[in-house]
Amino acid sequence: xxxRERILGRVRRALADVPADEAPLVRGYLREHGRRSTAxxxxxxxxxxxxxxxxxxxxTDGQLPELLMRLLGEHGxxxxxxxxxxxxxxxxxxxxxxIHDRAANTxxxxxxxxxxxxxxxxxxxxTGTIVLDGSPDQGRRRITLVPDHHVCVVRVPDQVVSSVPQxxxxxxxxxxxxWISGPSATSDIELDRVEGVHGPRTLEVVLVEG
Amino acid sequence: xxxxxxxxxxxxxxxxxxxxNPTLRGNLRHATHTIRDKRAxxxxxxxxxxxxxxxxxxxxxxxxxxxxxxLVQVExxxxxxxxxxxxxxxxxxxxxxxxxxxxxTGESEVVKVKSMATQETGLNEALEAEGIxxxxxxxxxxxxxxxxxxxxxxxxxxxxxxxxxxxxxxRSEMSEWGRPAPEGLTDTPAELAEAARLHLREKxxxxxxxxxxxxxxxxxTGTLVVVESEGNGRMxxxxxxxxxxxxxxxxxxxxxxxxxxxLQTLPRSSTAERMNPYxxxxxxxxxxxxxxxxxLVLLDNGRTDTLADEVGRQALRCIRCSAxxxxxxxxxxxxxxxxxxxxxxxxxxILSPQLRGTGSEIDASLPYASSLCGxxxxxxxxxxxxxxxxxxxxxxxxxxxxxxxxxxxxxxxxARGHAAERAAMRAAQWAFTHPGAxxxxxxxxxxxxxxxxxxxPGPGRAWSGSRDLPEVPAEPFRDWWQRxxxxxxxxx
Numbered sequence: 165x166x167x168r169e170r171i172l173g174r175v176r177r178a179l180a181d182v183p184a185d186e187a188p189l190v191r192g193y194l195r196e197h198g199r200r201s202t203a204x205x206x207x208x209x210x211x212x213x214x215x216x217x218x219x220x221x222x223x224t225d226g227q228l229p230e231l232l233m234r235l236l237g238e239h240g241x242x243x244x245x246x247x248x249x250x251x252x253x254x255x256x257x258x259x260x261x262x263i264h265d266r267a268a269n270t271x272x273x274x275x276x277x278x279x280x281x282x283x284x285x286x287x288x289x290x291t292g293t294i295v296l297d298g299s300p301d302q303g304r305r306r307i308t309l310v311p312d313h314h315v316c317v318v319r320v321p322d323q324v325v326s327s328v329p330q331x332x333x334x335x336x337x338x339x340x341x342x343w344i345s346g347p348s349a350t351s352d353i354e355l356d357r358v359e360g361v362h363g364p365r366t367l368e369v370v371l372v373e374g
Numbered sequence: 375x376x377x378x379x380x381x382x383x384x385x386x387x388x389x390x391x392x393x394x395n396p397t398l399r400g401n402l403r404h405a406t407h408t409i410r411d412k413r414a415x416x417x418x419x420x421x422x423x424x425x426x427x428x429x430x431x432x433x434x435x436x437x438x439x440x441x442x443x444x445l446v447q448v449e450x451x452x453x454x455x456x457x458x459x460x461x462x463x464x465x466x467x468x469x470x471x472x473x474x475x476x477x478x479t480g481e482s483e484v485v486k487v488k489s490m491a492t493q494e495t496g497l498n499e500a501l502e503a504e505g506i507x508x509x510x511x512x513x514x515x516x517x518x519x520x521x522x523x524x525x526x527x528x529x530x531x532x533x534x535x536x537x538x539x540x541x542x543x544x545r546s547e548m549s550e551w552g553r554p555a556p557e558g559l560t561d562t563p564a565e566l567a568e569a570a571r572l573h574l575r576e577k578x579x580x581x582x583x584x585x586x587x588x589x590x591x592x593x594x595t596g597t598l599v600v601v602e603s604e605g606n607g608r609m610x611x612x613x614x615x616x617x618x619x620x621x622x623x624x625x626x627x628x629x630x631x632x633x634x635x636x637l638q639t640l641p642r643s644s645t646a647e648r649m650n651p652y653x654x655x656x657x658x659x660x661x662x663x664x665x666x667x668x669x670l671v672l673l674d675n676g677r678t679d680t681l682a683d684e685v686g687r688q689a690l691r692c693i694r695c696s697a698x699x700x701x702x703x704x705x706x707x708x709x710x711x712x713x714x715x716x717x718x719x720x721x722x723x724i725l726s727p728q729l730r731g732t733g734s735e736i737d738a739s740l741p742y743a744s745s746l747c748g749x750x751x752x753x754x755x756x757x758x759x760x761x762x763x764x765x766x767x768x769x770x771x772x773x774x775x776x777x778x779x780x781x782x783x784x785x786x787x788x789a790r791g792h793a794a795e796r797a798a799m800r801a802a803q804w805a806f807t808h809p810g811a812x813x814x815x816x817x818x819x820x821x822x823x824x825x826x827x828x829x830x831p832g833p834g835r836a837w838s839g840s841r842d843l844p845e846v847p848a849e850p851f852r853d854w855w856q857r858x859x860x861x862x863x864x865x866x
């Protein structure tokens with residue numbers, strides 16, 4: 165007998181007391197917490213991102229190229245990873261060396277890059293979370309992991325939802341998903357939160373209107 | 375379940391040693407109190423917490439009650455998404471599967487994400503015996519591995535270490551395993567985290583095989599979820615070419631939507647955060663992004679035996695948040711090592727004796743490692759009634775009875791060392807069913823009350839050593855009632 169059959173057999177014997185049909189699940193919890201205007205939801209996102217040490221910027225679409233130039237400049241970035249379909253104008257003012265996200269890039273190469281700029285799939289206001297789904301404006305998972313500085317552009321209010329339930333509704337489970345809430349952190353020393361372990365130690369989020 | 379700490383004494387002995395260690399008690403008190411208050415605040419932010427807790431309980435219960443169906447569904451979904459599914463009936467089989475898969479890649483080292491399942495199976499030791507080196511990459515697991523130590527907490531395995539001890543371990547041990555600790559390393563948490571970053575980065579960048587567990591598997595989509603903080607999880611899940619995930623069969627949730635409950639309750643319960651820094655979700659393999667080969671090893675190792683117990687099976691709802699450890703007065707004083715298992719604290723006291731059986735001295739003693747205060751049940755985000763299961767397991771230890779071990783129905787013998795308890799209970803049963811004898815006995819006890827000892831003799835000595843014996847009243851209650859009709863006539 166294979167282990168598969170053995171385990172499934174044990175499960176079935178263990179559940180001999182369980183009737184075949186049972187009442188469906190009642191979801192008595194809320195779809196979102198509190199009532200907010202769209203502007204208030206965006207404001208909450210900004211607050212919660214900042215609460216977990218992400219650096220939050222506001223910008224219009226027109227100001228974005230200049231802002232990104234400034235952020236990379238202030239970080240002293242000589243090189244930046246660029247997802248395949250990042251809108252070209254975002255980086256038009258940036259003169260850092262562009263490293264294109266390619267399958268052939270090695271982790272060691274990415275480790276020598278200073279920054280990465282991406283879009284996102286959705287942002288969750290109640291938890292201060294941005295979610296990446298590997299779309300062409302976000303690139304492979306590793307490009308937002310190995311470089312030490314991640315700048316993520318969120319289109320507000322279109323890409324912002326209030327809650328975790330609303331975020332899951334928008335996401336496609338067949339895509340590789342990364343939920344990011346602030347820069348890398350740990351609670352492993354005396355259960356106290358410290359920012360900055362293996363992921364990017366600086367996370368900047370740009371909320372772009374228009 | 376292997377991963378038993380060999381030669382582990384029963385809980386009371388181990389705890390007695392632990393409570394005499396002032397450093398350990400200080401470290402635990404500091405850490406558990408810090409997180410307790412923070413968790414309460416994080417939970418209070420959600421005014422539907424009770425409803426989320428109830429939904430989490432029901433989703434998990436429903437899954438467990440139809441686990442055969444969902445296991446087959448998850449297997450189909452993972453396979454359809456490009457993964458390969460393996461089934462492991464016990465720890466040994468799981469370790470053998472992983473060792474074989476690693477060898478097939480031609481590699482002799484793996485990077486690991488913190489995983490309770492592989493701690494439980496003793497995977498690192500099993501790989502070592504096959505010539506494969508496993509590097510733990512979670513900061514706390516790294517501290518435990520470098521310190522040749524044992525984990526003492528589900529979420530923070532090195533909770534028993536304070537910052538000064540961690541610095542000393544890094545300074546003396548890191549060079550053995552790779553990049554040494556930076557010169558002049560101090561004990562500030564930020565510097566210690568930086569030292570871990572530098573030490574592990576070279577390992578991540580060259581890693582070809584990653585080993586993980588998972589917090590959840592979604593049956594309908596075949597999606598696996600790993601919830602973490604540091605980014606070591608993302609490193610292990612995305613940089614290697616081959617990913618092997620060892621996951622307990624109880625980790626399934628039926629639907630994608632079900633994650634909306636646990637992604638709200640787990641981070642707040644474990645690290646007291648609205649959301650943990652990183653959550654990775656992957657479904658099979660993705661072209662040119664992340665590992666090209668994905669193996670899922672479904673682990674039983676005592677879970678189906680636990681499932682067969684109608685009272686005890688609720689322990690399988692556990693999502694490993696460790697909130698119950700952080701509020702437990704016994705855990706806070708005795709520490710995690712005394713529980714003799716990778717699952718310490720209240721949840722460990724009901725999980726270990728079910729996964730491993732109550733045969734060993736330590737496992738038979740674990741259901742007693744509690745004052746039954748119920749704080750663990752209060753904070754549990756899936757409402758596991760830990761005190762109920764503790765009492766149920768105490769009964770099993772003392773009385774024996776039917777159980778399932780390794781898939782077979784067995785009748786357990788009463789454990790040794792509980793003869794006095796059994797005799798006392800039998801005597802009580804006889805007395806309560808013989809009113810005449812009870813009355814005579816009570817009157818005799820009242821009249822001789824001045825002669826009663828303050829401690830029990832013989833086998834009762836240990837029991838009364840830490841408890842006051844109840845004082846016998848001058849007149850038995852029933853006599854008083856008969857005489858006064860409950861004090862109605864104003865009589866006393």
